[in-house]
Amino acid sequence: MKFDPSDRSSNIEVRRGGMGTVGGLGIGGLIIAIIGAFLGVDPSALINATQTAGPSSETVSTEPLNNEQAFLANVLGTTEKVWGKVFQQQGATYRKPKLVVYEGATRTACGTGQTAMGPFYCPEDEQLYIDLTFMRELQTRFRAPGDFAQGYVVAHEVGHHVQKLTGAFRQLEAAKATGNRTQFNRTSVAIELQADCYAGVWAHHAGTMGKLDAGDIEEGLAAAAAVGDDRLQKQATGRVSPDSFTHGSSAQRTQWFTRGYQTGNPTSCETSR
Numbered sequence: 316m317k318f319d320p321s322d323r324s325s326n327i328e329v330r331r332g333g334m335g336t337v338g339g340l341g342i343g344g345l346i347i348a349i350i351g352a353f354l355g356v357d358p359s360a361l362i363n364a365t366q367t368a369g370p371s372s373e374t375v376s377t378e379p380l381n382n383e384q385a386f387l388a389n390v391l392g393t394t395e396k397v398w399g400k401v402f403q404q405q406g407a408t409y410r411k412p413k414l415v416v417y418e419g420a421t422r423t424a425c426g427t428g429q430t431a432m433g434p435f436y437c438p439e440d441e442q443l444y445i446d447l448t449f450m451r452e453l454q455t456r457f458r459a460p461g462d463f464a465q466g467y468v469v470a471h472e473v474g475h476h477v478q479k480l481t482g483a484f485r486q487l488e489a490a491k492a493t494g495n496r497t498q499f500n501r502t503s504v505a506i507e508l509q510a511d512c513y514a515g516v517w518a519h520h521a522g523t524m525g526k527l528d529a530g531d532i533e534e535g536l537a538a539a540a541a542v543g544d545d546r547l548q549k550q551a552t553g554r555v556s557p558d559s560f561t562h563g564s565s566a567q568r569t570q571w572f573t574r575g576y577q578t579g580n581p582t583s584c585e586t587s588r
Contacts, residue, residue, distance in 0.1 A: 318389040322389045428446075461531070463527070463532070500561055513581060514572055545565055
């Protein structure tokens with residue numbers, strides 16, 4: 316990807332020392348576990364993890380951003396430009412989220428976030444949380460290398476913020492109220508695939524802004540496929556259980572990212588229909 320100094324967002328916070336143990340899963344923790352988490356894993360495991368691990372002490376770094384952090388800030392800046400313009404065209408104002416970079420564990424308004432959850436969005440404080448360990452594992456463990464693969468991750472979590480602003484999260488709340496786990500999972504998949512589509516919308520506009528290199532979209536598609544529920548379940552257990560999907564299959568995730576990229580229009584991202 317190509318960036319210039321004007322792309323870098325100032326809405327980034329780097330936290331240090333987020334290790335240790337604390338208790339409790341705060342308000343919105345279930346949304347962290349199901350919707351915010353980038354990986355398609357068992358939400359009950361994530362909830363248990365947030366109840367037993369967390370930061371003992373944290374500080375906000377005042378040091379200049381390193382290359383990894385600066386890249387994330389640049390991606391965030393381009394999402395601010397894209398969604399700012401989209402919202403303006405719709406007669407609305409885009410409220411920018413903050414990106415928190417951490418390693419290990421960190422406190423959020425939704426409870427304690429940690430590495431096992433992958434990148435996530437907390438709707439309670441409107442902040443994205445990314446553990447840099449995951450970004451490194453994206454290249455090694457998940458075999459999705461390239462800078463655009465990381466850009467896709469940021470854009471996906473920003474997609475959840477767009478859903479918070481547009482009220483899409485109410486679908487999940489309604490599904491939760493039914494007490495039907497199958498319906499809740501189905502709604503979760505729709506929300507996640509819409510965030511993938513929104514990431515594609517960002518990619519479309521990033522391309523028109525001259526930010527993409529040759530091969531970038533292929534990197535994004537590889538990342539989307541790498542974290543499909545079917546692929547992750549197959550790797551973990553040797554079998555696939557579609558009824559337990561919370562994020563969508565590899566084919567679905569690449570399909571919706573592609574739709575957003577091809578259209579550049581968020582109205583094409585109605586996955587719940």
